[in-house]
Amino acid sequence: MEKIDIEEAAFFIENGGALSIQSDTYEERPVQVELLKNIADGFNRGLIGAFEAGTGVGKSYAYLIPSILWAVKNKERVIISTGTINLQQQLCEKDIPAVEKILGQKIKFVLVKGRQNYICKRRLMETSSVLDLFEDETAEIKRIADWEETCSTGSKSDMTFMPTDNAWTKVNSESDACMGKRCPFFNECYVMKVRKEAASANLIVVNHHLLFADIETRMNGAGYEDASVLPPYKRIVFDEAHGIEAAATSFFSESLNRFKINKLIFPMYRKRKGTEYGHLCSIAVFSKNDDKLEEAYDLTNKIKTAMLNLEIAAKDLMRGEYTLRLCQATARDFGPFLVCTQALAEALGNFVNLVRLIMDGVSDEDKDVPCMWEAKAILRRLDMSVILLKNFSLWDEKKENVYWIQQKRLPPDYNRSETDLDYVTLTQTPLDISGLMQSGVFEEMSSVICTSATLAAGKDFSYWCKRTGLSFLDPDRVSCKSFASPFPYDKNMLFAVASDAPLSNQSEFQPWIEMAIPRLIKAAEGRTLVLFTSYESLKSAHKTCVSVLRGFKGLIMKQGDDDNSKLLERFKNDNESVLFATDSFWQGVDIPGESLSQVIIVKLPFSVPNDPVFMARSEAIEKRGGSSFMELSVPEAVIKFRQGTGRLIRRSDDKGVVTVLDKRIYEKRYGASFVNSLYECKKVYEPLQELTEKIKRFIFD
Ligand code: SF4
16 A cells, blocks of 8 residues: 655645645645644554544545545545535535645546435336326326436436425335346446446545445445445545434434335235235236235235234323333333234234245246335335334343334324324334444444544543444554634633523523523624524423514524524524524534524533433443443533534634523533533623623624
8 A cells, every 4th residue: 555645745735735826715724734644644554533623624625635645546445424415515516626626636536325315217117107006196206207307317316306205215226126237227227327436436425324334234244345335445534423323323223113114015015995006916917826915905904903003002101201212110011012013023924924925926037027126125124124023022132222112293184083193113223333333344444534523522532432432442543633623712702601590400490591592682683593402492482582572673583493404594694583493403503604693502412311212321331330421411412512512603703602501511510521622712600681791792892
């Protein structure tokens, strides 16, 4: 392997280098140069790097330059994995072409999306020819087919309209339903085209989810030398690496509910007004076991009944709770529910056996008929559902997973009865993904760079390293470093905490914040993002605020009023607007300029104690003698808090206030972990009255 010349690589972005010559707005960023050198060193020495780079460091150039230099010098492809589509777009449309210009050389890069994002020509053709089967989606499928005739990528994101899930899943590419080389459309296939391009690319941009799909197949036997979902690779850069644990947890989770089962059974077999439809009926035409088809109706009814019984048992068990975990404390109550999971597993298993029997009766020359491929894909998913249901009864042996159920309610719909609106989802979630990451990613790769604006809880990387498996590696192979934001936080950010707020667990807290938030909004003349940890609290505070601030010029919006992206657009464009938000807004907002001058953090973002996965993870820590509060709750909340406060200063000339209404940050010992995680800035801890004055002066003087 030919090493990167680190000084030469750094010079591209240093004063006098290509970037400084090409850009009119060039300013040298020593911290970016340092990060680039560390990443290049990571490539050269085969390290696993966790590099935290604050807002404004310019991390994409810092990893793209070494990645491209390495890929070109060594003819080895590098994977760039991101958490969000926005970053993928930014990399492919802006950053990679800009780095090509800086380096003075073109490279081959490809954005690879999961195959479900592309049209499968074979399925589209099949579906279009039997449209009466799917009459609800007929118009949409026709529209997709019309669009497909003129498109070049077959990619959903290039479509001029957004198809519904129901229509799209009938025509998209699915690995189990793909006939590969035997497909008549193989040569024109969109998925195959992207794969071909990826095979000869220097740089492949993917999302974490797709990367885990590839890693999974490699861990399950495909190995690391040949092409799988992606072509083989030995180097990965994870950007937005703070999301690795959540992405891997979600990828390796399995769940099931009434709709998922129906979505699998209906296309296989359904009977309406005495007529039978579905792939199974088409297969029976070719099968010598066609007489078995008579049993299908009975079996699908048994599945329906078993699912209904399961939902009734879940309702009895949950007694109004939204989530419930299957564990030592609840195992006895789960008894009748587990009987129902077994019954559903049996009913589904019998149906799967029947389908296989009918498929076995198809002669070899007819085995390539499309309905056989569709059925294979559905059977694999039904098999997984059966395993999930059986695993619920084996929960005590399968300690690597958390088993839990959740009750949800559909929005009112006149087509459904009251009882039909409630449904239950069964989920199996991995307790810990660190082992998977260690053996499936870090130990198999020659080098991995993980970067994000927030990896450390304060200055300490140990929490993130433990959660993602870095702490199990040879310490000589691991490098963890922080690269501070170059923005002048000391001058431009005020950190304000209300000292006269009630404690956040007291009943007076909600009325108090509903009094305080409108005053703080007035002090900043709108321009405020209010971050909550609970949607209930958000709704109530928003309602009060709208009524107290009647006549206020700016918009007072709340999450849920519209699409998140539309809300953000309005917030950005209306300088005096206010947005009440929770969840994804703690990390998904990038609004430079005056539109965002105040971020209010209502409560410290601790995970809700009844989150089943969080509870199981806490228990596992306690069991081995640790403190779940200090080892899990606090560091997780500190990282989220840093993400929330990080919404404020997005450019070097941004100025504003982070206001915290939860005084535990100063009154509890663990509060220091939150305060110390901030960049050096002005801090005030005073009663609301004085605070609002200071906020006003800080923003407008
Ligand atoms: S090769 Fe596979 S994905 Fe492509 S059109 Fe054929 S069946 Fe569909």
